[in-house]
Amino acid sequence: MVEKSIDRSRDRSQAVSQLNSNEQLKAGSRYLRGSISEGLEDRSTRAVSHDDTLLMKFHGIYMQDDRDQRAERQRRKLEPNHQFMVRLRLPGGIASTGQWLGLDALARRFAERGLRITTRQTIQLHGIRKPQLRACMQAIRDIGLDTIAACGDDSRGVICGFNPSSANVQREVASLARQTSQLLIPKTGAYREIWYGENPPYREQNEDPHYGETYLPRKFKVGYALPPSNDIDVYGQDLGFIAIADGDDLQGFNVVVGGGMGQLDTRDDSYPRLAELIGYVAAERAPDLALTIMGIQRDYGDRVDRHRARFKYTLDRLGMDNFNALLQERWGEALAPAKPYHFTHNGDRPGWQQDSEGLWHATLNIANGRVDGALQDQLQGFAQSFPGYIKLTTNQNLILAGIEPDLVETVQWRLDDLGLLPRLSATLQSAYSMACVALPTCGLAMAESERIMPELLQRFESTKARHGLDEVPITLRITGCPNGCARPYIAEIALTGRAPGLYNLYLGGGFHGERLNRLHASNVSIDQCFALIEPLLARFAAERNGSEHFGDFLLRSGLTTAIKHGSDPQRMIPVVEDKP
Template sequence: MTSVQQKIDRSRDLSQPLERLGPDETLKANSDQLRGTIAAGLAEELTAAVPGDDIKLMKFHGLYQQDDRDIRDERRRQKLEPAYTFMARVRLPGGVCSPSQWLKLDELGRAYAGDTLRLTTRQTFQLHRVRKQNLRATIQGLRDVLLDTKAACGDDARGVMCSVNPLLSKLHAEVYALAKAASDHAIPKTGAYREIWYGEERTELSGPEEPLYGRTYMPRKFKIGFVIPPSNDIDVYAQDLGFIAIAPGGRLEGFNIAIGGGMGRTDQAPKTHPRLADVIGFVAADKMLEVCDAVMQVQRDYGDRLDRGRARFKYMIDDKGLDWIKAEIEARLGFSLKPARPYEFTTNGDPIGWTRGEDGKEHCTLFIENGRVIGTVMDGLRAIARIHKGTFRVTPNQNLIIADIAPEARPDIERVMKEFGLDRLNKASALRLNSMACVALPTCGLAMAESERYLPDLVGKIEKILAAHHLEDEPITIRMTGCPNGCARPYIGEIALTGRAPGKYNLYLGGGFHGQRLNKMVLENVGEATILDMLGKVIGQFAKDRLPGERFGDFAIRAGFAAEVKEGRHFND
């Protein structure tokens, strides 16, 4: 079928000459399919950095150039360049890895990444503080266990998420296989990665090197996720493209399709805002890859390539209308989506502790505060990986499931957990178990305030307020980021804070407990004392006036502490 005929503004999309678009589009188009001068930059020994254009191209290879901001000023005084290192993000669809892969990640983390691993909010690993001269060794080490960092960053389809419900073993395996297929399908096909990092020779091709992405790839990042109700652990409404499994009686029939979610925004820029995805219909499971192609093609062809601040898919939907977008997707599919099927979400958290799946296997979910694997936790997980015969699963909440444990093997796993103190990780308050933070300082170049290093302390102070009102067991989602970009999906937290300056944050209240509603800013650019004072008032009234079963975020709206945000485009009203 042909594209939908409607008069729309095409002055900012791929139909225009490169010189009329943003500079990043010219950079991508002239990069020789992401090769650029990366190899030469890696060979340059006079600096720990790479040239500016290659910094951008290396994101497509899963790498971010960063520096240690804790010592930036001191190095400037000493007339030294910043302490440059790189963050390497692994591509790990659905967060599933084997014990041998865990052991390799542990080895690389100890050798090149400051004796730590970071579990992310998109179910993968980040290796921070990797020096330029160690990048190839790191990436080749990942290759040894069939892992890589391809397209973990950049203007492409990022790592694909998938629910990690261990109770539904058969259904999870089926949906996970489809999520992995989507990841493999959407990965860029350029040989640049193999040539630069593995030292392979360039292969001449008879056709285009990137049949889907072309020379300019996507306008911005594109995020895909698969979710299995009733758990919304992946926050499906925060994805550009979400697949909601419809599986009555545990039998997968297909997916409801949700499009147009995204968290990022910019302070003092009202044209930017978070947005929750809209469900536009249902499709059979065997049509999933066709839907991926069609939706990505629409964003590729019509997304804003002039203003990167408005380049995400969510803004195209706001600008052109959901009906037009859906019709354009269906035109490319060659068939109409069926009406969406009923489904229900009840939580977006993780089932902490031990559970048994329908196949009889045991699973233990460990709370890993803010995803930081370090010290005795890192040692203990290495010891478990040496004896474990199942899998590990990184959750979308930065926690870790030791999965697929045979019942007879559980005592050995429990023994190691006790030896290293891992059995104490889950003995945290309900608030702490539902907390999540991005890395922020000192390595993230975008951070304006602390996040990972500060949230545990702030949670401790909020815990005292909750305990004073006998609410220490009340599950409340709290999320913090060091900037407004939203990596920890703050705009759907019941309580959320985004950094504005050192020690200053915006405070948001009223998000939906299972990710179904955006929150609303109630305080802007304030410090800890003001934040705690406001939370003390809300929590105190919540303790007195909540309705039976009422969630904290719902109460904050009903009691008038926060206005309800019904659509993302009204987030800044």
């Protein structure tokens, strides 16, 4: 048997005491119950226990505090200003207008910072207080949504790209994304018990048959891409499905495995990785294949060293030949050979698009995905009479979808009346730029990201304009730490936070998300980043070949080097050794 011939990093019967602390916590949590219910009732603190904060992630909830207030509250001997972020499970990013209005209403009732569209095309609510958590979760249920597995060591929300050239293919792939999400979520009764007050029977054994009592070693991300658009960055997914269609007929999917964007700058054995193409599967079998591959990660992922627990490291430890043999054994047959495909763009197309069935879709630019203040009011007013549905994108924008041709003019007028029309024609560069949340609420952030993105984007657009590059899209991403939530390591230009005001600058990723970038300079300020980037943009403008992309130009010109694997030591050797 192939499974017996592979040297596993751990045996599933390994004593719990030998595993890392997160694994021990999960094993003793009674399928994610812990003491969450008791902690919610404790009025002596705004927080819950450390162990329960980890378990609540599986329920889609993070405990945070306002880091802008942390030092002052500590000086006054007050506990941190604890609050909670609630992330929804929204497969494919699709919501009805009724659900959008429901989300708007509960954000106004429970959250302190409106709605935020995430890089995995769902919604986060920030600033919810502990006494309101149960009511908030029940309000989410009442509009037909939930938050299970939006965080935690499980299959995260399944994402799905957007390509209106075939409405039928788009519809089928979106349906498969929903099926995959439903198949892969935890089945524990803890969620309904804690948040809805239900009393499902507790089964000490096998309550979560696909996961077991320790669930996955780390998060597992699944995405569906629809060529020619790679708007979901499919090579950054643990498991990616690339749609193969014949006109309006969905045939199946090419399968890629092992992508992941996170890294720790403090460990040489920590790196981002691009997913690898392993074969082709018929369309209707994709959800079951996802379950099979997730099961391999469940059984072979590292449960001792949590920093090496992602699927990308599992594959590198097993080796792709061994993984493919193991997959064939569990799946019952080898995957078919991959079929030809190509990507032509990354990011969201702004403005109006018509699909193959005549329906129209309009992309609204939402800076950093933040919907609050006047914009929240505008979208609330619009949704009250909108005849289509809402689709969120992995680039944090919002698509008004499914508009009948005879209603386009009415929708256009309504957008104009509410002041939303300019968002249909946002700048080209904004469609290819992204920032993570970072400060003040993310506990991992070391530098600013979302709050400085508007100024950074404006400055970058001005710099491009000076060199006649206004209409040339360049993927630009910034994160407050190295963990990669905004998928920085495949961008043509990326900044990752190192300390307040300091960043690592990476250059040379593939415009279609198909190539990793390389560290260009470390621990540099925003001003220093621009001092390094501008001469390269000047050369790009002067020496560009036709429609060549910036990352490709840097590679062709020898200004960076091709990185075949994230573990390549060259990737983290700065091209510029000293600060400018």
